[in-house]
Amino acid sequence: MNHAINFLVESGISLAVFSLIYILFLRKETFFRLNRIFLLVSVAFSLLLPFLHLKVYEPKSILLSEVTVTPYRNLIEAVTIYGQDLSGNVVHQISSSRLIVFVYLLGLLFFMLKFVMRIAQIRKLVLKNKIRRVGNVKFVLIHSEFSPFSFLNYIFINPENRNNEGYEKIIEHELEHIRQGHTYDVVILEILTILQWFNPFMWILKKVIRENHEFLADKAVLDSGVTTTQYKKLLLNQVVGFDVQLANNFNSSLVKKRIKMFSKMKSSKLANFKYVAGALSFVLLVVIFACEQKEGIEPTPTNNKQVVLNIEGKQLTITGDDIMDILKDLLSAKDYTIDTMKEDGITYVSAEKNAETDVMVSRVLPDKAEVFIVVEEMPEFPGGDAALRQFIVNEVKYPELAHENGIQGKVFVNFVVTKSGSIANARIVRGVDPILDKEALRVINTLPAWKPGKQKGQAVNVSYTVPINFALN
Template sequence: MNNLVNFIIESGISLSLLSLIYILFLRKETFFRLNRIFLLISVLFSMLLPFLKFRIYHPKSILLEEVTVTPYRNLVEAVTIYGQDLSGAVIQTISSSRIIIFIYLGGLLCFLARLVLRLIQISILIYGNPVRQIGGVKFVHVNKKFSPFSFLGYIFLNPEKRREPGYEKIVAHEMEHIKQGHSIDVLILEIMTIIQWFNPFMWILKRVIRENHEFLADRAVLNSGISTAQYKQLLLSQAVGFQFEMANNFNTSMVKNRIKMISQIRSSKFANLKFVLGILTAAALVVAFACEQKESIATEISSEKENPQLQLTLQDDKIMLNGADADIKKVEEMLSRGKLVLTKDSLGRSYISIEKEDIPKVLDEEEQIFFIVEDMPEFPGGDLALRKFIASTIKYPDTAIENGIQGKVYVTFVVTKEGEIANAKIARGVNPVLDKEAIRVVNMQPRWRPGYQRGQAVNVSYTVPINFVLQ
């Protein structure tokens, strides 16, 4: 779900910014072909942006030369911990809100149904009326009063309009839509509208692209020899009947803008420099989104909040717990490990955490430690549960965030014969602040199921990489 939300947000922001640049700086220019290219690239770029990944910074770790981390089977998959930022907070909030997700999916299904319905309507017109092919273009003769329109390789028109002045120019206009492949643009826009239906800039972008299609077709017809005055009169004289929004209509509500653009003085070549704004914006979006690190485990953690959340209330100088029995037992287990500590985060929110008072367990030197055994130890719930435990328990130190400290810390520990954690130490560190937090969390692990060799419980060594990343 996080990946979907990330795609919707990043593509939506990209569409909004690029649309804004077009509306403010390029819409009134007469570079219609360049404008079309800019708009189409804006749509395609916005669709691809969330999938782009570039790493421009590689955190450097301090390797302790006397320790070698070997790729044994008991090297746990790395757990990535992110410093909380606005982007991550927004994505996690949306992902965890079922109401927002249901509203979005409801809108998506409605607009998908609308697209399917319009395609069915056009198919009915094609198969329910006479079709004649002339020079690679298929003409569908519909005996209804409506504005001629084109879609893919079809032109839909009323044959009775042949006797009206300017009929040939109307057909020429629609043929230009077909020659230039405008229907492909329209279909791409319809698909993006389904995904970005809530984004007002998507609707604006959809309108300006269709508007640009009309400008391109108008210019082609004018270049064929008709006078500007005659063509303006033709635009004004067309009666409006029913229209398909998904198709290219000759007579649309944007007639006023088309007439204005026909009279527009052609833009100077220096106006091409305005397209540089789009390139700079795209580059900025790549740096902002494609070069950031993406969260990978947050979805797994946040998606399993089906049980009622644990609630704490103050009553008669006591703290009362309300919630699932499993959560209350977990709190009881945590309290048995140490003392309560009140802490605050950067937003001023208060938290009660457990500070272990007991000294980490250390095995005697003569104790035998295995790396691989017949029956490996198991964290309660498996490796995924271990990664979730670390991700939910660890806290990115504020000092490290303020100083921009990040990197991967390797922690080795031993699962004893009794399933306890012992001999936790840093195998490869980055910074004392991050190392200390990694050790703290590893020592807080609950009891494992011990490993067995030849039917006897034995001590087994494990290594877990914890990757601290600042976005």
């Protein structure tokens, strides 16, 4: 579900950007072929954008809002996870609302049925009327008063109007729609509009592409030798009949705009620089939506067996076949309680002195593990942000020794929410005093398992940094 919503959000934003660029800079220009290319590339790019994922290596991790701790009470201003991109925040809001999803699906069904009915309408006209083939073009002969239109390689005409003035130019106009493949543009846009029915810019984009089709066909007819005055008269005489909507219709409500456009002077070549705005938008959208920030973890020595020892807050990674037995013997001789656990092929050993409870357990990620900064589905603390705030309130205690000695300051702790949801690689990235550093690290290491983050449907490791502010006043 989240992937589908992400697709709709990112492609919708992209379509909106390009629609605005076209309307503001390019719509009034007479570079009809370039405009068509720009519009079609914009649509294709918008469809592909949600699937683009470019790796960007960046040492900074996601920063949690500051947590303030006093010796009198644990005060949290706010604990909110930042770092999700625009689409990520929107996706989260939409996916959490059943009403929004229901309304969207209802609209999707409505416009899908409407599309199918239009196709059925055209099919009915083809099946119920005589067809005359001329080369690759099929003329559907309908004895009704309407303006000719085309769909695929079909041209729908009234044969009784064959002797009317300008009839050949009308046919030439529709033939140009067929030659340039305008129907394919229309069908693709209709399908995209079904998916993006809620997006007003999608409807605008569909309208301007239909306009562009008419401008292109008009230009082809005028280039064949028809005068502007004759063609104006011909257009005005054709304002009659029904509109099938999916088809390329000679009788369009765009007649006034078409007359104005082909009567206009050709755009200056300098106007080509306006397409730079479109090119810059492509780059900007890729940077915003397609770049994934990812942090590389320095590899540690590899071996068939790896053991991570955590004793009294110090970590040591050791490799070897018999190391487990050696460690247990050494630690047992010094009255330590041993606890072992395996995850991702690594054995974690935590050692705690008997009758002491301040020894921390800190996991270390496997060799060559990838750590991401921003992913499509960010990790989630059980119960949400409110539960995370409450957990920190309950767990962070201002050390008495630090209180007595007036020690205060902000400690930055970096950690990774692993693909299994556990906390790993907890470390102090900027400390104040060993007493405060140790307390901050202790709390982070006691965080319960999160719902892991996901990228392209796969669970991944995601890095965070939380500043814990120890304040005496």
